[in-house]
Amino acid sequence: xxxxxxxxxxxxxxxxxxxxxxxxxxxxxxxxxxxxxxxxxxxxxxxxxxxxxxxxxxxxxxxxxxxxxxxxxxxxxxxxxxxxxxxxxxxxxxxxxxxxxxxxxxxxxxxxxxxxxxxxxxxxxxxxxxxxxxxxxxxxxxxxxxxxxxxxxxxxxxxxxxxxxxxxxxxxxxxxxxxxxxxxxxxxxxxxxxxxxxxxxxxxxxxxxxxxxxxxxxxxxxxxxxxxxxxxxxxxxxxxxxxxxxxxxxxxxxxxxxxxxxxxxxxxxxxxxxxxxxxxxxxxxxxxxxx
Numbered sequence: 615x616x617x618x619x620x621x622x623x624x625x626x627x628x629x630x631x632x633x634x635x636x637x638x639x640x641x642x643x644x645x646x647x648x649x650x651x652x653x654x655x656x657x658x659x660x661x662x663x664x665x666x667x668x669x670x671x672x673x674x675x676x677x678x679x680x681x682x683x684x685x686x687x688x689x690x691x692x693x694x695x696x697x698x699x700x701x702x703x704x705x706x707x708x709x710x711x712x713x714x715x716x717x718x719x720x721x722x723x724x725x726x727x728x729x730x731x732x733x734x735x736x737x738x739x740x741x742x743x744x745x746x747x748x749x750x751x752x753x754x755x756x757x758x759x760x761x762x763x764x765x766x767x768x769x770x771x772x773x774x775x776x777x778x779x780x781x782x783x784x785x786x787x788x789x790x791x792x793x794x795x796x797x798x799x800x801x802x803x804x805x806x807x808x809x810x811x812x813x814x815x816x817x818x819x820x821x822x823x824x825x826x827x828x829x830x831x832x833x834x835x836x837x838x839x840x841x842x843x844x845x846x847x848x849x850x851x852x853x854x855x856x857x858x859x860x861x862x863x864x865x866x867x868x869x870x871x872x873x874x875x876x877x878x879x880x881x882x883x884x885x886x887x888x889x890x891x892x893x894x895x896x897x898x899x900x901x902x903x904x905x
Contacts (some may be wrong), residue, residue, distance in 0.1 A: 618662055619669040621645065628715050630658060639792065640664055641689040646727065655727040656712065661693040661720045674718040692792065697723045699794035702766040708759040708788045729782045733775035733836065741843030746869055749840060752778065752786045754900045757833060759788055761892040764826045767797050773832035774813040775839055797825055812845030816883055819850055827885040830895055834880030841865055852883060873899045
């Protein structure tokens, strides 16, 4: 098995000094780094797929075997698409690329370093007590950013509480565009496919058409989690008969009916039954509160 070791603390990378490892996923490692000239902190994401590459003593990576080449290239295609996606929209509530470069026989994305807690933390700690004022601070702004992203013919494909950061100043930020793809992409199921049960609609599991309606479902599922304190049942379980909580009944009086009804509409299993676009969903759910 390949040894996917992270870069060591103090490694100098294109003018950035690695401070620590922040985390990682199936095909990347994420570092906190300091830019040598400005002394500012940044987040650097390294393409380094698990079980596919080996870290060399000089910091470079090497594909572990010829049999891994296809997996490596598939993942790289997605990583470079993420960099492109993050550069498509300049929006205060969406993460964006500051720099990207090739080094160590791989690729890197540089983003601003932000402090705060993700939405899943608030759901765990404050389940049942998140109110409309809280939702108003988060979702219209994230939805507005997604609307602009969709207008660039791009899909996020992994909206969920863990990917929405509430910064220390209270402003929300949509993170992790690693699953993003063009709406007309033919690369339907690449080797590194991201999918989160409860937040992914049925068309992500099955051979259905993908579009803004796909992100709309995940956006609504995240709202559902804030309202109920738990994620919706996985879409395929719902197809088998597992029911959603009847929001417009169970939470009547705690939240406005237009919001509850809009979330129920956006969580329809049939994409054609969901709102036409993000702006329509925002108008239905947050009347008078759009950015």
